[in-house]
Amino acid sequence: MKDRLKTAIDYLKSKGASYGDIRYVRTTAENIKVTNETVDTLAHDVSQGFGIRVLADGAWGFASSAICTQGEMRKVANRALQIAKASALTQREKVKLADVEPYVDRYETTVATDPFDVKLARKLDLLLGVNKILTKGSKVRVAESSMDFYRTEKMFLSTEGADIEQVLTESGAGYTATAVESGEVQRRSYPNSHRGDFGTGGYELIERMKLLDHAERVREEAVALLTAPVCPSGPRTIIIDSSQMALQVHESCGHPTELDRVLGTEISLAGGSFLTLDKRGKLRYGSRIVNIVADATCPGGLGSFGYDDEGVKAQRFDLVREGMFVGYLTSRETAPILGERSNGTMRADGWNRLPLIRMTNINLEPGTAVYNDLLADSDGALLLDTNKSWSIDDQRLNFQFGLEAAWEIRGGKKGQLYKNPVYTGITPEFWNSCDAICNRDSWHVWGVPNCGKGEPMQTARVAHGASPARFRNVMVGVGQ
Amino acid sequence: MIGTDKIHSMLQAALDLNMGDQADAVFLGSESGLTRFANSTIHQNVAETQSKVYFRVAIGKKLGVASTNSFTGADLKRAYKSAAKIAKVQRENPHFVSLPKPAVYPTMDTFFEGTAKFTPRQRAMKVKSIIDRAGRKNCTVAGSLSSGSGELAVVNTLGVKAYQRISSSSVNVIAMGATSSGYAEGLSRNVEDLDFRAIAGTAVDRAVRCANPVEMPPGEYEVILEPAAVASLIEWVNYIGFGSKPFQENTSFMAGRLGEKITGDAVTIYDDGTDPTAIAFPFDFEGVPKRKVELITNGVAKGVVYDSITAVRGGCESTGHALTPDASGEGGLALNVFVQTGKSSLPEMIANVENGLLVTRFHYINGFIDTPHAVLTGMTRDGLMQIKNGRLKGGVKNLRFTDSILRAFGTVKALSAERQLINAWWDSLGCISAPAMHLGSFRFTGQTDF
Numbered sequence: 001m002k003d004r005l006k007t008a009i010d011y012l013k014s015k016g017a018s019y020g021d022i023r024y025v026r027t028t029a030e031n032i033k034v035t036n037e038t039v040d041t042l043a044h045d046v047s048q049g050f051g052i053r054v055l056a057d058g059a060w061g062f063a064s065s066a067i068c069t070q071g072e073m074r075k076v077a078n079r080a081l082q083i084a085k086a087s088a089l090t091q092r093e094k095v096k097l098a099d100v101e102p103y104v105d106r107y108e109t110t111v112a113t114d115p116f117d118v119k120l121a122r123k124l125d126l127l128l129g130v131n132k133i134l135t136k137g138s139k140v141r142v143a144e145s146s147m148d149f150y151r152t153e154k155m156f157l158s159t160e161g162a163d164i165e166q167v168l169t170e171s172g173a174g175y176t177a178t179a180v181e182s183g184e185v186q187r188r189s190y191p192n193s194h195r196g197d198f199g200t201g202g203y204e205l206i207e208r209m210k211l212l213d214h215a216e217r218v219r220e221e222a223v224a225l226l227t228a229p230v231c232p233s234g235p236r237t238i239i240i241d242s243s244q245m246a247l248q249v250h251e252s253c254g255h256p257t258e259l260d261r262v263l264g265t266e267i268s269l270a271g272g273s274f275l276t277l278d279k280r281g282k283l284r285y286g287s288r289i290v291n292i293v294a295d296a297t298c299p300g301g302l303g304s305f306g307y308d309d310e311g312v313k314a315q316r317f318d319l320v321r322e323g324m325f326v327g328y329l330t331s332r333e334t335a336p337i338l339g340e341r342s343n344g345t346m347r348a349d350g351w352n353r354l355p356l357i358r359m360t361n362i363n364l365e366p367g368t369a370v371y372n373d374l375l376a377d378s379d380g381a382l383l384l385d386t387n388k389s390w391s392i393d394d395q396r397l398n399f400q401f402g403l404e405a406a407w408e409i410r411g412g413k414k415g416q417l418y419k420n421p422v423y424t425g426i427t428p429e430f431w432n433s434c435d436a437i438c439n440r441d442s443w444h445v446w447g448v449p450n451c452g453k454g455e456p457m458q459t460a461r462v463a464h465g466a467s468p469a470r471f472r473n474v475m476v477g478v479g480q
Numbered sequence: 481m482i483g484t485d486k487i488h489s490m491l492q493a494a495l496d497l498n499m500g501d502q503a504d505a506v507f508l509g510s511e512s513g514l515t516r517f518a519n520s521t522i523h524q525n526v527a528e529t530q531s532k533v534y535f536r537v538a539i540g541k542k543l544g545v546a547s548t549n550s551f552t553g554a555d556l557k558r559a560y561k562s563a564a565k566i567a568k569v570q571r572e573n574p575h576f577v578s579l580p581k582p583a584v585y586p587t588m589d590t591f592f593e594g595t596a597k598f599t600p601r602q603r604a605m606k607v608k609s610i611i612d613r614a615g616r617k618n619c620t621v622a623g624s625l626s627s628g629s630g631e632l633a634v635v636n637t638l639g640v641k642a643y644q645r646i647s648s649s650s651v652n653v654i655a656m657g658a659t660s661s662g663y664a665e666g667l668s669r670n671v672e673d674l675d676f677r678a679i680a681g682t683a684v685d686r687a688v689r690c691a692n693p694v695e696m697p698p699g700e701y702e703v704i705l706e707p708a709a710v711a712s713l714i715e716w717v718n719y720i721g722f723g724s725k726p727f728q729e730n731t732s733f734m735a736g737r738l739g740e741k742i743t744g745d746a747v748t749i750y751d752d753g754t755d756p757t758a759i760a761f762p763f764d765f766e767g768v769p770k771r772k773v774e775l776i777t778n779g780v781a782k783g784v785v786y787d788s789i790t791a792v793r794g795g796c797e798s799t800g801h802a803l804t805p806d807a808s809g810e811g812g813l814a815l816n817v818f819v820q821t822g823k824s825s826l827p828e829m830i831a832n833v834e835n836g837l838l839v840t841r842f843h844y845i846n847g848f849i850d851t852p853h854a855v856l857t858g859m860t861r862d863g864l865m866q867i868k869n870g871r872l873k874g875g876v877k878n879l880r881f882t883d884s885i886l887r888a889f890g891t892v893k894a895l896s897a898e899r900q901l902i903n904a905w906w907d908s909l910g911c912i913s914a915p916a917m918h919l920g921s922f923r924f925t926g927q928t929d930f
Binding site for chain 2: 042085119120274426
């Protein structure tokens, strides 16, 4: 395969492309979902192909194919060149790329237990065992448990001399109990909603989750929510659990710091960003205890890799430092606008997709609060746990999140349970109301396997480190 | 295009391995191109040739699924064998009885050569015309234009042999002024049906008319929802309520309420994959012919859509709404949703509003807040306008809504006589056909800064 890719690169050079790269990707996936006692998804998928990206006449062209022959590669290269020439018809300024060292390297996820070597029967037994606990009694009508495993083998070669091989392994699992009674539907999940938690690594990640140990609690909480009162509306002090903090970071910091959004190139689908270029280094994004980094080198993070899909080495850098907005996620095309080199966030969700700026591991750094002390210091506050719904405007300012459960804190402990909690706010006001972030003992990197962006739609697997945090005077409910 | 004979024989060769009691194979292939533009220039321009084959093997009531995008005989057989191997370690699915039996499919004209062969240069020229038109009104534009073709085939060991080729094209345009934006879109199997000039003009006109938007407080408003806004609500309502899975799991607002009035008399919603005025398609991913299904008729909950497995559980027949085999656990999903039209028109609706809002479209809707009551939240986007004394007054800064759509649709005052095809996330296999809708009450619960 490598020889064919090299020949394609030589062909692009011979055709006068000012830049070109070829990316071969082979992805193997195993997806299992068990509903009650029925295994309703047990699927194995293999997908392979290549994509060629070229700059010609100062404009981009991209073409791809699943047929990995030398002849097809030449055909696809010609198609990419034709497309680039068509793109140039509306071009105002020629694309310029930031310099990058042409790495020749190999990167592989550290895996203790290869998930594709673990017998299916063992995986099914675990998921069915979880569901058996979740469905005990009559009120949990739907127990869903799942496991997902991905292996992505990539080769990246460029006309600048890059030659990078990567093998990424990703694993995840989770479950949800849905209790139903008298027209009321309530659910609880573990370790997180939206198919659970994910990371780069092998089956050891699943074992660490101790899925069976939490099933009884999840079932009891789902049933208790059926008769819990609706969460009261009004401005409140809230403590947000670490998995919801991960999504809060994702929507209100991760997406708005993507420089392509800032520059308007994602307007047609996902929207723009309030973090315009003039705000860098000047906007107080959050309180002084808020520090957010992008870290593609974070061990085990679902957004960890060796090199991005432009051949830029994985990096760690600041987005928010002591509350000030200081950085963007960039690419080779966008970084020169800031007078910088790319910080390596361009990724595609397969051989047939163009790399876009994507989040890596966007982490809210741990603070100093001790979790139990924070609860003791927050009498009357609401503890909000596990995401249920999410929505944010197209500039990433007005957000609204729904949670699976809320508890009122009394005497340093969880008190009254409430159903259907919702909180809403405006991003910088919200983050400036943050007065406590828990320390590393409560910090976890949560995998988000379903981040959508781009046209055609691409799904990226990203992650967010976060610990529980407290916010003052936040609007809870929707005022009705 | 590979063609029906070659695809069927390729799939049949793998099924002939005969490693289970029953088996089916689904082929999905496409050749597509998409041109994205922003800041009035093309910035992404892509082409893709993609195919996938799914095999589903049944051993008794045990089902295994495997898929591949490699079409060498050896790889197809390997994928088939993987499906059989998975079926062996599977648990029994009590609701699986049999794969569907052979059926007769209606003949449909779903393929247009000119759309399949629409070139990157042709797309670029259409985009250039949109850019130029917006530029004359001092607007910049962003959006995308896609065109392409595809083939879908289903074969099973009981004799099902289905094949259909399709083409599709869609365009969306956001026009932006200094303080406002406007939106319009188009969708057709035939790219020649897309009126790029009109679509660009609509987006630009809305952006110009919404300049310098004013702030209005959240609260309950009389609203007119344009077709794109209606369709995005229906997209979520469909996902949480009209499929067999949420219905059978009792999480749907339809569960236990068939025959009951759940929303306004004027609201009739149905699914019809055979209606050639939309993005028709004759069969589902199990090779079952698509049936017209009444979902809500005159405000009364009438039914949901099924695949073959959930139909057994429901004691009925499949309605022809199965998804791909890897997603078969999700049950049936309506892909060709129609909202019944009324007798009004957008100008008439506006003339009948004393004090209200016109919504061009919504952004980032979420419907998981309270599914039994179909509570949705989302933001307005690209053209929220004030209506005062029967006239459009000007732009309004965007608002967040949170409301039960059954409640809101219970206040319908009028529907337009014309409806528009609106693209949904399932893309070239269907769409949502929606009219404009005049509601007496819609609840806005928050505001933003632009």
